Amino acid sequence: MSTVLDSIIEGVREDLTSRMAETPLREITARAAEASPALDAYAALQGGRSDSAGVRIISEVKRSSPSKGALAEIPDPAELAQAYERGGASVISVLTEGRRFRGSLADLAAVRAAVDIPVLRKDFMVEEYQFHEARAYGADLVLLIVAALDDAQLRDFLALTHELGMNALVEAHTEEEIERAVAAEAKIVGVNVRNLKTLDVDVAHYEAMARHLPADAVRIAESGVDGPGVVADYARQGADAVLVGEALVKDGEPTEALRRFRAASLTR
Numbered sequence: 001m002s003t004v005l006d007s008i009i010e011g012v013r014e015d016l017t018s019r020m021a022e023t024p025l026r027e028i029t030a031r032a033a034e035a036s037p038a039l040d041a042y043a044a045l046q047g048g049r050s051d052s053a054g055v056r057i058i059s060e061v062k063r064s065s066p067s068k069g070a071l072a073e074i075p076d077p078a079e080l081a082q083a084y085e086r087g088g089a090s091v092i093s094v095l096t097e098g099r100r101f102r103g104s105l106a107d108l109a110a111v112r113a114a115v116d117i118p119v120l121r122k123d124f125m126v127e128e129y130q131f132h133e134a135r136a137y138g139a140d141l142v143l144l145i146v147a148a149l150d151d152a153q154l155r156d157f158l159a160l161t162h163e164l165g166m167n168a169l170v171e172a173h174t175e176e177e178i179e180r181a182v183a184a185e186a187k188i189v190g191v192n193v194r195n196l197k198t199l200d201v202d203v204a205h206y207e208a209m210a211r212h213l214p215a216d217a218v219r220i221a222e223s224g225v226d227g228p229g230v231v232a233d234y235a236r237q238g239a240d241a242v243l244v245g246e247a248l249v250k251d252g253e254p255t256e257a258l259r260r261f262r263a264a265s266l267t268r
Ligand SMILES: O=C(O)c1ccccc1NCC(=O)[C@H](O)[C@H](O)COP(=O)(O)O
Pocket: 004, 060, 062, 065, 066, 067, 068, 192, 194, 196, 199, 222, 223, 224, 225, 243, 244, 245, 246, 247
């Protein structure tokens, strides 16, 4: 049976075919090689569970989603990213998938030019081309969804990500996917509490999965933050960083919201 993830990836592949026809691999590779070196997202995210600065926040530019539909217009993603940076975000996540999330590579480039912190290209990465494209548009970090890749792809894409000077956030949903991420030698491992089959969010799932995360990986809790309480819970459960989308884009004062989220993690 086809899942939401399968259907998103089908659309991603179709859109990718058009972009590849417009800008061939050798051209995007050359543009990636000319881009400014990637910022160190690993350094920006590590230490959140142990040092006095508290949990790091990855703040997302998210207009729309398959689970909730329209969330926020975000006419100026660069301005939103700057508001996040002022609030103390460690990394900005930019959804670049167009059909379901209404994101774009133009959003990624605009955010990259507007902030001094690392930027994540949040997309469904299934072809080598997309990694060069991510670098060409200024990404420092890319998302690898274990459920969307086989073991060979996971290893090859991680190696390519590192060759291009970027880091990868390797996203798992289950114990088995965490094991696959660890076997591929992922250094930044996320647990997304949104079930990609049902789209249900269960924040308690992070606690169940956290004990399977290796001690030496940077640990990310993804999705489901609806206020400071959930950030504090994720921090208590040993997350180094928390990825937040909807709660920030729907808040009229994202800088203040972010400050509250960061402060909450210090109460653990
Ligand atoms: O958000 C969705 O509905 C969704 C559906 C299918 C695949 C991915 C999806 N979201 C991507 C994300 O992982 C979230 O944008 C991110 O973790 C932030 O989540 P939230 O804070 O709950 O908006």
